[in-house]
Amino acid sequence: MSQRAIDFVNHWIEANVHATRPADMAHHDPRPKQLVGKCTAAAEAAGISREEILDGLGDLEICMIAAIDRAALAAERKRA
Numbered sequence: 001m002s003q004r005a006i007d008f009v010n011h012w013i014e015a016n017v018h019a020t021r022p023a024d025m026a027h028h029d030p031r032p033k034q035l036v037g038k039c040t041a042a043a044e045a046a047g048i049s050r051e052e053i054l055d056g057l058g059d060l061e062i063c064m065i066a067a068i069d070r071a072a073l074a075a076e077r078k079r080a
Contacts, residue, residue: 005056012039019071032064
């Protein structure tokens with residue numbers, strides 16, 4: 001397992017995932033795939049391969065769905 005891949009993705013998500021609504025997978029929400037592409041490009045630029053991310057985190061799209069949902073929940077809590 002690559003701790004540097006995990007740390008990179010967690011920091012990237014914190015800096016880049018902002019949502020006003022939860023992920024809508026029933027209607028093929030494009031945001032998770034878009035975020036995966038951006039995150040993996042940034043990781044590769046930092047010398048972290050897709051394989052290293054997969055080994056450390058598993059399915060990055062599932063991580064992005066969860067991150068979108070967490071960000072939407074946090075935004076909702078701020079409004080309340």
